[in-house]
Amino acid sequence: MGSTTPTAGPLQQILERAHRVPEVDHFPGVDEINATLDNLADRHPDLVTTRRIGTSRLGEPLTMYSIGDGPDNALVYAGVHPNEPIGFWTAIRLAEDLCADEELRKSCRWNIIGCIDPDGTRLNEGWFDGPWDRVTYTANFYRPAPAEQVEWSFPFQHKAAYFDAVMPEAFALMRVIDELKPIIAVSLHNTELGGVYYYVTEELDGFVAELHAIAADFELPLDLGEPETPAAKPLGPAVYEMISAKATYDYAESLGMTPYTGSGGSSAEYAQRHGTVSLVAELPYWTHPAIDDQSPTDLAYRDALTAAADELAGNLEALMEIFEAARPYLSDDSQLVRATAAFLPYLVKRPQRDKLRAEQEDPERRATVAEAFGLRDVTRLLRLRYGGMLVRAIDGEIARGSAAAGLHPLAKRLGAVYREWQDEAATLEPELHRVPINHLVGVQYAATLALLDAVRRKGC
Secondary structure: OOOOOOOOOOOHHHHHHHOOOOOOOOOOHHHHHHHHHHHHHHHHOOOEEEEEEEEOOOOOOEEEEEOOOEEEEEEEOOOOOOOOHHHHHHHHHHHHHHHHOOOHHHOOEEEEOOOOHHHHHHHHHHHHOOOOOHHHHHHHHOOOOOOOOHHEEEOEEEEEEEEEOOOHHHHHHHHHHHHOOOEEEEEEEEOOEEOOOEOOOOOOOOOOHHHHHHHHHOOEEEEOOOOOOOOOOOEOOOOOOOOOOOHHHHHHHHHHOOOOOOOEEEEHHHHHHHOOOEEEEEOEEEOOOOOOOOOOOEHHHHHHHHHHHHHHHHHHHHHHHHHHHHHHHHOOHHHHHHHHHHHHHHHHHHHHHHHHHHHHOOOEEEEEHHHHHHHHHHHHHHHHHHHHHHHHHHHHHHHHHOOOOOOHHHHHHHHHHHHHHHHHHOOOOOOOOOOOOHHOOOOHHHHHHHHHHHHHHHOO
16 A cells, blocks of 8 residues: 555544544333434435345344445454443444445445444443433343353364354354455454453554543543453553453463363454554543552552452352352253353453463562552452343243242342442542543543545555
8 A cells, every 4th residue: 555545534534534423322222222223324315335144043134334435444343342332422432424425435334333243232232321320220231151252152163172163243243354354354342340451452643542541532541450451461551462262262371271262352452454553442440549549558469369269259159159059940042041050150260361360470479559459449349240140130030920939049149239339339430530431431532533644655
């Protein structure tokens, strides 16, 4: 590609565009996403090409909207984790701007999938309108079993791992990737509480600094605490090389643990065969003053890691005990049951992993404020999320009117444990800052356009 190839514009222009994202007071559900993008296509039939690319497991159509003149293809897709809805607005805003701005259309042929997992998204819609607190959020939370996540159900083979149970939604995305061979792909994710962090499949000149500048321009902190996974390789503060199933497998093996093999590779891993550069921008609904505090605490990092592992082990054991007792009474066709059955046995191994990590840490290294907070909050996050899913699974079985008598005391017992966790989480609420949704969309949108610009610079 020569230097005359149009780009999305320098960073300042990108930021100005991103700051024009309007305020919104909710996240869109499946019907609103589809209606908004379909309406846009109806109003601009000369600009928007609409194509059905597949069908979800429960029969929902999967649609892609293509806008722009090329010369290359870009692929942007939302809902790969249906509990992460910031990308729904990002996809919509990108499509709207493309229809309104001829110069942006010249930058690339943009291919936008507004929601790749409508089935899972519908199970999260209970919190999309607020109220905006973690108790409401996690009580209505759903995350698919690893093998049922669009993001992590691509074909994968490495050492003893083999996965080819590609579900229809991922297969639709695979076909699109193979057809388009996109120059960039942006998988629209987000986190929960923390700061901003990013993943990219390759290091691009100046791009880490640009990603930092984007977060700073929206006055959002970088997440400088615990990385999402210890297998992540940092390219700079809060910017990592894209995590992969291969790297995760090898890291577990390096600790002497049996690697998890119940899911597949990621969309980014799959797209790399075409030379595609992929980006994930992780944005939080809430921030906390500790997120980017690099000052040392009095606590050794290895002790903080061990204490967090011990607490998490106790929480997960309590959930596992209740779930195993309830399992004979729960329906196999429930997405919530399948997800709980997959996640709990997987998560109970995490404390062992963290204790093995702790043994390798320098006993003199002090945990930073960000690390100490992050370790403690991961425990909070996991018990709220997966405890909430188990509550919903059991309550849903009872609501069907066919629950066995043995399920009712388990529901009562779980409810009491979960309320304690909710009450503890509520005590943290006054310390949290809820980030305006349009700021979150703005960061994700700006990072997407900046990626195209960075890749184009690489080709000059």
